[in-house]
Amino acid sequence: MDKRRESSQTRRIRRTKVDWFGIIMMFVLLVCSLAIFARLMATKMLTTTNLVLIMAALLVVNGLHIFVQLPLRRNKLGKLICGVLAVLLSAGMIYGTVAAGAVQSALNKISGVMVEKQVTAVIVMKEDEATDLGDTKGYRFGILANRDTNNTQQILSAMEKSMGKVETASYDTPAEMADALYDDEVQALILNEGYIPLLTEQENYRDFSDRTKIIYEYITEHEITAIKPTGSITKQPFVVYCSGSDERDSDINAKTRSDVNILAVVNPKTRQILLINTPRDYYLPLAFNGEMDKLTHAGLYGIQESMAVLDNLYGTKTSYYGRVNFWGLIDIVDALGGIDVYSDYSFETSAGDVAGYGYRTYSYTEGWNHLDGLEALMFARERHSFSDGDNQRGRNQMKVVQAIIEKITSPSVLSNYQDLLKAMSDNCVTNISYDQITSLVQMMQKEGFSWNIQAMSAREGSGDTYQYCYSAPGDPLYVMPPDYEYINTIKSVVDQVMNGEEIVIPSEPTE
Template sequence: MDFDFEPEERSSGTSRHQPQKIRRSDEKSAADPVTVDSRDFFQPSQEPPAPPPSAPSHAAHTAHAGRGTRPARTNARTAAKASEHSPIRGLLMLILFLQAVLSAAALVQLYRTKMLPVYYLAVLAALLVLVWLLVYKCQRYKVRGFLTRALSLVLSAAMAVGCVWAQQGLDALDKVTIGDETITDYEAMAITTEPFVVYLSGVDTRGDLTDNARSDVNILAAVNPLTKRVALVNTPRDYYVDLAGTDSKDKLTHAGLYGVETSMETLGGLYGVPVDHYVRINFAGFIDVVDALGGIDVYSDYTFTSVGSPGYYNPTDFVEGWNHLDGAAALAFARERHAFPTGDIQRGINQMKVIEAMLNKIKSPAILTSYSRLLAAVSDNFVTSLSSNQITALVRMQLSDFAVWDIESYTVTGSSSSSTHCYSAQGQKLYVMMPDEESVAGAQTLLQSVLSGEPAPSADSAASGEASSEAASETE
């Protein structure tokens, strides 16, 4: 094999390190010698010819796409996304603005209703601020931001609905209260700091509530808002009492024929206490109240069946023990007397059980916060001398601490008799109940103890008092 080297290549110091191009003749076989021309190493390099436009290489397409097309597509996508979310962002800002207006209006309306304590409003305002902070922090996160905005919207809407409901309750209050609306806030708040007596009257009417009507239910409730103590004293409808405003006696139920104030003064004279307010309700109103409360649970001392009252309830069965009663059943339970050996005495006891069950239900948080539904249910069959400011003050007081009240019940007793000297029926012989002076004295003591601020007797002292009474009975 013959190799030809140029002289310049020998003198150059780089010949050993330059790659040498070996040219092989096509006509020669692999065994023939190959001549290498070293001058080919010093020729200027030539770029490979560009591929034809119709067939671009894969590498060139990839390089071109990586250098120019990708940024262009990215910018276009970003611009499209921005333009797409621009109206959505504007809508969200509008929703957030409406939420702010709605939240502020809700807080103002709640304050105007004067139903909730001030610190409740402060808690609601703080909660709204926290939700708004969450909205602000989560704006960059699509899912979380959406959930937060939805929560804020639901909360604000709930507050607005609650305010509308509260305003409806206040409107219903105006229909059932006939008290002096010029009463000041200080006088209204006094009902939450000073003891008072309210007359609970169940009127024997089957239509509209009238001013003058016989009262089948006559209960005095002494309330001390400081000691959280209530005494309920029931007086049978046939009690033979001194009729206020006259020099004669009559059955207590007949006092209602001369107005509710006459009944209040008559009972106040019997027990030696001033009667400050009254609440009057008829049969239909009583049914509506119990139904609006969702029914009540009452313990019955007997198993019995009440007679029916056309238009109100059918004959109703009751078992000894706990009974869940709707409005009609509660009225049947409270009005029945013929099924008991003691007649009207047991009816009075049952009425106290119903009233106590209603009070326990009314003072619960769920009922207090939905008082508008309760008032709307009885607005046509319920009337009270308490002003709307006084009622809202009482509700606000209970909502402020959810205090547990001690409720005591007492029924005065007497003996069956008759009289022809009733003021409303001169010369007619009527059934009356002659008062038992000892039981009347016991009621007076109970009422005075509540009004004077004495604490409720403990369970041990109450048990010892009952044991003493039983021992005295056995001795007699």
């Protein structure tokens, strides 16, 4: 009798909408759990310990939901609460899966880049009616006689296939080419775009870009020779060259001047980083031919030439590089919601209509300043407001970089991570591989995220500040003679980092 009554009561407990809602969400939660765990494994960013902990947490959460949702129960409140929790947890897991995928995609885009581009332009006068290459048939073209000959011949060969024989006139310098174009000796120029900023540095050609227009660009790609590191990136000291381009329209992979030149000497075992800023106008011998030139001009011959010039100066062996389009700072800093930077001085700078943002005067006070993207860029670019010009600009650039790193590593970055990843993937590249980056991330999970970061800047020495430069033949250009005595001081601190000693930087002289 009792058994029949119990059976009758059991039959009366039927699955309701709450039951089916709970069961559906139980399966949704299970699928989302599998998806986020698979994505986290694919990123390779988490240590085995952290993956095991996450897997255990997911098993517990899903096990509890199965325990609550599968059995028939008279009280539906527990099922309803678990179902709602499953909705919230599933939404969070979907967000996490998408976020992890976005991080992985962005890092894959910027890491392991081993290609550089050279852009050769066909240039005519602004008022010329030609709008594309086909309109220049019958023109006489000015070319450089002894510079960038391989790229020039490649574009000439391509032009002759479609236009027939092309008449050319050779000149020794870009300035002579510009004069020939102005005087109608030639109707067009074939010139590597990297030489245009060098030309506009000269007094008589500052308006060259305003008087001319580019109607065609010929792009060639060159593979960067791989540099084999001396050891594991998580165990052995290494050096990274951080290059910043100040050309607003430049392709991030293009060979162009490097306006920011920072070596990061890293010892992962002692958790120490030494940042060394070298002014762009430092007057140094080029590595490939020994000719004297500005450091910034070394970038015209490829990022490895810039690395070699700095290695010769400091006695380092640089294995990695990171390149940033400095104009991308606007997007990166804005995506972070601005950054806080300490200024050593109060100053103002006017930069005209910067990047189409309109004419503005940018003001900074001594002390802490909260800067948006454009203000951060102007802060990092200004040098004329300071008595030591490029030296202070280098220090300010490192302040901006440090502020960005601090903001990126704070929890607030999660609120706008998609815009940040897009800004970084559009404006940054490195030859550090994806696997090496994830190895560093795993190392920091095990040993902590704190680093001892110190900075030094090369100083101006004595000597003539106007010298002839190999890459810009013609009039002497402003240069900065190196202070080799202080370079030796920097070398000694580099040795401290490489040898695992605590960084001790000599006190800066007071002004």
